[in-house]
Each structure stands twice: as C-alpha cells, then as structure tokens.
Amino acid sequence: MAAGSQAGPVPPIGGFFELHEPLGAVAGPRVLEALTDGRPFAAFANARSAFAALAAVFPNATLWLPAFLCVDLIDAAFRDRVRFYPVEDGFGPNLAAVEASAQADDLVLLVAYFGLPIGRRARDFARRRTDLRIVEDRCQALGPGLGPCSGYALYSPRKLLGVADGGVLVAPEGRPPPQPTVAADAEALWRAPLLRRADPRGADNARWHAANQAKEAAMRAGPEAITARSLAILAEASMAGLAGPRLANWRTLDARLRPWSALPPEPQAPPLGYVLKLPAEVRDRLLKALHAERIFAAVHWSKIAAPEAAFPREAAWTRELITLPCDHRYCEAEMTRIADRVLEVLR
Numbered sequence: 001m002a003a004g005s006q007a008g009p010v011p012p013i014g015g016f017f018e019l020h021e022p023l024g025a026v027a028g029p030r031v032l033e034a035l036t037d038g039r040p041f042a043a044f045a046n047a048r049s050a051f052a053a054l055a056a057v058f059p060n061a062t063l064w065l066p067a068f069l070c071v072d073l074i075d076a077a078f079r080d081r082v083r084f085y086p087v088e089d090g091f092g093p094n095l096a097a098v099e100a101s102a103q104a105d106d107l108v109l110l111v112a113y114f115g116l117p118i119g120r121r122a123r124d125f126a127r128r129r130t131d132l133r134i135v136e137d138r139c140q141a142l143g144p145g146l147g148p149c150s151g152y153a154l155y156s157p158r159k160l161l162g163v164a165d166g167g168v169l170v171a172p173e174g175r176p177p178p179q180p181t182v183a184a185d186a187e188a189l190w191r192a193p194l195l196r197r198a199d200p201r202g203a204d205n206a207r208w209h210a211a212n213q214a215k216e217a218a219m220r221a222g223p224e225a226i227t228a229r230s231l232a233i234l235a236e237a238s239m240a241g242l243a244g245p246r247l248a249n250w251r252t253l254d255a256r257l258r259p260w261s262a263l264p265p266e267p268q269a270p271p272l273g274y275v276l277k278l279p280a281e282v283r284d285r286l287l288k289a290l291h292a293e294r295i296f297a298a299v300h301w302s303k304i305a306a307p308e309a310a311f312p313r314e315a316a317w318t319r320e321l322i323t324l325p326c327d328h329r330y331c332e333a334e335m336t337r338i339a340d341r342v343l344e345v346l347r
Helices: 031-036 047-057 096-101 120-128 186-197 205-218 228-236 239-260 280-292 312-320 332-346
Strands: 041-044 063-066 082-085 107-111 133-137 152-155 167-170 274-277 321-324
Touching: 031 167, 031 228, 031 239, 041 047, 047 107, 047 133, 047 152, 047 167, 082 096, 107 120, 186 205, 186 228, 239 274, 239 332, 280 312, 280 321, 280 332, 312 321
Parallel strands: 063 082, 063 107, 107 133, 133 152
Antiparallel strands: 041 167, 152 167, 274 321
16 A cells, blocks of 8 residues: 555654664674673763763863764863864875874874774774874774774764664773763653654654654763663674674665765675765755655764865765665665665656
C-alpha cells in the first residue's frame, strides 16, 4: 500500500537512533571494549563535555583545531585558546601551520571525518611530534584510532547506535583522563529514543523529532556522566554487528551513486554515511526531496567553528555535502529506496 494508506506511513530512514536492540549472537569485541582497547577512559554525557574537561587539564595549551568542525565542540571556557588549521580536499588535515607554530604541550585535534582513517601524513605527524598532545576525534568513526601510545581518542557513540548520550575520552596508558563528577538527567536524555522505539513506522514522527530537538538544544559542556543505561548498552553491543552492515550498505549505495561521492571508493573503515558532494543549489533540492520522502539525510555541518572568510573551502562544504544514512538498522531494500530517490533528483 502507498504511504498514508491503512498500513500507515512509509517507515522513515535515518535520523537519530531509537533504543538499541540486541543484534543476536555476533562474535567479536563489544563496542566499549573496541573503543577503549584496554586503555583508561572517562565517559561523559557527550563528547563536547569530554573535550572541555581535557582542555581544562591543560589550561596554558593552545588548542589547534581543524577549520571543518562542528561549532558545538568549542566551549566558551577555552575559545580564546583556539587556533584553526585548514582541511584539504579529501578531508585530510593541512598541518603546515601547526608544524611551524605549535609549542610543546599544545593540544592538536585530528578528525576522522565521516569515519575514514585520518591518513598517513596525519599519523606520521602524530608520531613525530611527541612534544604535542594529540587527540583523535573519532566521533563519526567505529573502532580504535591512533593506538595506545599515540594520544587521546574522543568518541560520540550516540551518533553510531541507539544510546541516548555518551562522550568517551580514551587516554594514553599512564595518563588517567579527567572524570565526570555529577549524574546526568537520564529521564530527559532517554525520552526521545524511547518515543522513537515505540513508533517503528514513524506515525508520530513529529513528537519524537521535537523531543530530540529539545534534547539537542539542552546539550552543554558540563561535568555530567554518561547514563547507566547507555554505558550498559556500549558494554554489551557488538562492534561487528554495527560495522558489517554499515559497510555493506555503503557499498550498495556506492554501486549506484559513485559519480557524486565525496569519499574514496575503498574507505578502509565503515563510513558514517554515504557522503555526496553537490553544487549548493542541487544539494538543497535533494535534501528537500529526501526529507519529503521521510529519508532523513544529514548535513555535516550547517556551520563551521572557524571564521568562514578565512576558510572558504571548508565553509563551502557546509552548503555542498549531504550524508545519506546507511547504518545497521537497514538493509539493501532501504538502500535501494534511497538510491532511487537520489537518482530521480540528480539525473
């Protein structure tokens, strides 16, 4: 039956995660085990809180951040210490300014954009500049990053599976990370994921979407810990159960949408989503068409943290990129639905 018939609306694809459901007996490490890799860690309510806590530990350090970065990561407490560096086409960091000007004990953030590896040059830089504190932002990535001796890693698991909150800061061996000190409001954080779980066909989409928007608006950088429910899910959920379907779905989309892809044909890791790079006016038209079909593609990001005039390439990406969902909740049928609609607009 068509959308709006007695069978109800076509189920939505994408958007924030409902409460994570166990995927059955899947072998391999659990999510928390894979992210922390046996290293000391702290689990805050969100990634911006974890990063702000780390920045506070080093109050005299300059914070070197990529220009293509979500504005929400930057807190007022350390904004005056931030310097930006460019990001090249292909989303690799241009670290020339950092190499020339960073002082010992400065903090350098390297971002694994869309879940891709940060690249050989960035890894070589991290291993060479042992005088700097390296943080790998893996908020869009599955699995470990630089390794146990290379620096800190930052994760935001609510972007990858159905937990209401979480910002996991993994530290190098022998460097205990700063810890959260108060409990978060679990009822407020879990309201939207539970509402969406109770509405699998999205008949009450407006209600759970509004609840999630309210939750996001209330997010802040603070001392709150991850909720017990989220931490328990991370300790039990299978990493392979998330990564395998995501990569398979990405490849299904890639077989039909490769001419518009912003990512390489062999991503080497499960990407956050299928990222298209389009002229701004086409991107906006596609985004509108997909949302009309209840395909909730995302924009990363609508605004960057760096001054747009100083970083025009990174600013342009906010108008050109669109991320199609391809996570473990879906299979080939949903990917076909997405690709069909995208091609209708782009051809």
